[in-house]
Amino acid sequence: MNPYLCAAYVATWTIHILYLGSLALRYARLRREIADSLPKPKAPEL
């Protein structure tokens, strides 16, 4: 395969995958924030 062609296709998918990764990270961060702010169930007193 032509190296320029290969570079262009790899670059395209790298950019898209990096963006999708950043989206997934932002989702995970929001979920963690929400989970942290919810009141945690108290341990039953013995």
Next chain:
Amino acid sequence: MKYAFPILAILTALLLRFALRGALIDAPTEQTMGEVQRIFYYHVPSAWTAFLLFFINFVASIQYLVRPSERADRAAKWVAIAVSVIAGIAAVFVYLRPGSYQVKPSAVAITGFAITGIYFAIRKFFSQQGTDALALVAAEVGVVFCTVVLVTGPIWARPVWGIWWAPGDIRLTSTLVMWLIYVSYLVLRQFSSSSQTARLAAVLAVFGALDIPLVYFSIWFFRTQHPQPVIGGGGSIDPHMRSVLFINWLAFLCLAALVCWSRYRLEILQRRWHEAQALEALEHRGEP
């Protein structure tokens, strides 16, 4: 509706796989440039998708600005209708004088009707806050696709023109300026905490959108290194290449829709979460 997202995801994956095969294997090899011309199947659809997303950002920003005023909203609605009417009349003119213009009548009509269609679709399905979120999402995903264009362009230019970048070329420069405008839009959205941020960003988006026609038509009105359009303009393309190009565009459109959908959901979730936090802080303000 529950299964719409996974169905779109599966459809997008299948289309991308099919389109990749078409671009790398099925499409005929161009005689002058050889194998490297196949970059075309990623470069051009990415550019069209970026244009579409920036246009959605423009329409959503206009709606965000005009909706609070009933008169402005009505005026914008009539402008959107007028665009369709003017495009229809222009298409008839182009049809009656074949060869006089560099554009096909169908391209003129479809563009005009699409502008009006997008305007009314956003007006019907998005609330005031929804249009603001949509504008942000369209700009963000548009920047991703525009980045692909700016990266694949020089990679294609190097073996064909002998240089990575043609300094002073209006198509290349205006595309870079467009990318910078939308990156600055995103920076403004990200780092400004003013209550007027959404309004300022909408105004920036409306002025920034003025660069879109300059980018698109620059190769018609100026002498540039960048080749003339082969679709919708005066150029021609092998029918097999054209079908592969459109399949790739469809695949990228589906990918853009999928990513925009995810990003929109995230944006709405974040806004609701921040609103809930602000309300909770207000409720607990008086407590010791």
